[in-house]
Amino acid sequence: MRIIYLLFDCAVTCAVPMIWLFFGLPFGALGSGILFATLFLYINVMPGIYTKVSTKFAVLAGGSDLLVTFILSVCVQSALLIYRIVTSSFTPELDVPYIIISVIVDFIIFWNGMIRCYVTSYQLGITLRVLAAVFSLIPPVNIIFLLIIIVKTRQEYLFERKYGAMEREKAAAHVCATRFPIMLVHGVFFRDTKAFNYWGRVPKAIEHCGGTVLYGNQQSALSVAQSASELAAKIEQTVMQLGCGKVNIIAHSKGGLDSRYAISLLGADKYVATLTTVCTPHRGCMFVEKMYDSIPEPARLKMAAAYNAAARTVGDTSPDFLSAVGDLRESACARMNAGTPDSPLVSYRSIGSYAKNSRGGKFPMNVSYLLVKKTDGANDGLVSVESMKWGESFRLVSPPGRRGITHADMIDLNRENIKGFDIRSFYIDLVSELKNQGY
Numbered sequence: 001m002r003i004i005y006l007l008f009d010c011a012v013t014c015a016v017p018m019i020w021l022f023f024g025l026p027f028g029a030l031g032s033g034i035l036f037a038t039l040f041l042y043i044n045v046m047p048g049i050y051t052k053v054s055t056k057f058a059v060l061a062g063g064s065d066l067l068v069t070f071i072l073s074v075c076v077q078s079a080l081l082i083y084r085i086v087t088s089s090f091t092p093e094l095d096v097p098y099i100i101i102s103v104i105v106d107f108i109i110f111w112n113g114m115i116r117c118y119v120t121s122y123q124l125g126i127t128l129r130v131l132a133a134v135f136s137l138i139p140p141v142n143i144i145f146l147l148i149i150i151v152k153t154r155q156e157y158l159f160e161r162k163y164g165a166m167e168r169e170k171a172a173a174h175v176c177a178t179r180f181p182i183m184l185v186h187g188v189f190f191r192d193t194k195a196f197n198y199w200g201r202v203p204k205a206i207e208h209c210g211g212t213v214l215y216g217n218q219q220s221a222l223s224v225a226q227s228a229s230e231l232a233a234k235i236e237q238t239v240m241q242l243g244c245g246k247v248n249i250i251a252h253s254k255g256g257l258d259s260r261y262a263i264s265l266l267g268a269d270k271y272v273a274t275l276t277t278v279c280t281p282h283r284g285c286m287f288v289e290k291m292y293d294s295i296p297e298p299a300r301l302k303m304a305a306a307y308n309a310a311a312r313t314v315g316d317t318s319p320d321f322l323s324a325v326g327d328l329r330e331s332a333c334a335r336m337n338a339g340t341p342d343s344p345l346v347s348y349r350s351i352g353s354y355a356k357n358s359r360g361g362k363f364p365m366n367v368s369y370l371l372v373k374k375t376d377g378a379n380d381g382l383v384s385v386e387s388m389k390w391g392e393s394f395r396l397v398s399p400p401g402r403r404g405i406t407h408a409d410m411i412d413l414n415r416e417n418i419k420g421f422d423i424r425s426f427y428i429d430l431v432s433e434l435k436n437q438g439y
Contacts, residue, residue, distance in 0.1 A: 074106055184251075206431055239271045285328055349395075
């Protein structure tokens with residue numbers, strides 16, 4: 001069906017300038033000219049039929065197909081023009097307007113497709129978008145980037161169509177309708193904001209399948225004790241307001257330390273049914289320890305002042321960069337673990353992941369991976385696998401292939417579709433397990 005639509009779109013796109021070439025626009029050809037112009041407008045709005053996806057990804061698929069139409073149209077019209085030149089049938093009074101109309105028509109098709117892809121795609125990424133724009137006027141490099149964009153956007157559409165079918169099935173079964181709501185707790189240097197969700201596409205996926213999603217809303221950079229105090233207050237406030245009795249916490253990175261402290265020492269265990277930590281440095285990071293100790297104090301203070309000033313502009317009231325980083329050290333976590341016993345009222349479990357090489361993820365995880373590996377061993381770009389283990393059970397995410405899963409991948413920070421691992425399905429299944437266990 002897609003091939004039929006592509007051929008139809010290409011035929012219409014080529015026909016618009018060809019009508020001028022072969023007929024001019026005398027009265028007899030006017031009707032066909034209007035017909036094909038109308039069809040041309042139509043295919044710019046509806047390049048094809050795209051099912052089992054949201055409007056966003058239907059627009060994306062249309063953009064990808066418009067770029068294919070552009071390539072086909074340019075090839076067909078260029079071949080025709082070359083033929084007319086070779087056979088000496090080229091006439092300036094017909095062919096020059098034909099070339100102008102062809103350029104205008106292909107220009108519209110191309111930019112319609114590019115705008116659709118640039119606006120709706122998650123998978124193109126900033127780097128590819130920038131490089132494609134920079135090399136757009138340099139053949140044949142621009143053709144290579146165009147083909148990459150077409151392939152990536154088509155793959156994204158097919159991925160979303162497959163995921164959409166799965167999600168609809170699980171949404172109908174309300175598989176994430178847990179007894180207690182889900183509270184997502186972010187890690188260091190981030191905040192819970194509507195503008196950019198720390199957890200990427202995960203919260204909506206859980207909600208679509210019947211779950212209730214809440215957020216910890218602690219500041220971006222405080223000591224574990226300070227973050228835990230804010231988190232404990234938020235948990236109690238939420239439970240009282242909703243009358244839900246307890247919450248299930250899913251915490252990433254330092255958020256897991258904040259949650260454990262709140263549960264163990266600040267009375268939050270009365271309001272928490274389960275704690276699932278994701279890539280949390282329970283035993284700290286030797287990498288952070290060495291970096292922290294190797295940087296001269298004046299430089300540390302200058303870095304802290306710069307971060308704290310920036311954090312205040314986005315809503316932090318009392319950011320403390322040095323305390324936040326310092327509490328991630330191996331020695332600091334050892335002291336914390338000695339004084340924060342697990343509460344018998346809460347079910348603890350942990351999840352980890354690891355990168356398989358320095359190419360297993362996007363910047364800066366691909367850079368930090370090598371540094372952390374020297375000090376901590378197998379890691380996700382920031383935290384070692386051994387440090388992630390806590391509680392009654394530990395699950396290590398390890399998809400097939402050579403890539404692995406990084407610290408950022410586990411919260412869908414880059415909104416990246418990873419072969420062999422669907423982050424949204426992973427969390428849907430995780431929450432579904434909590435539901436099946438009575439939480």
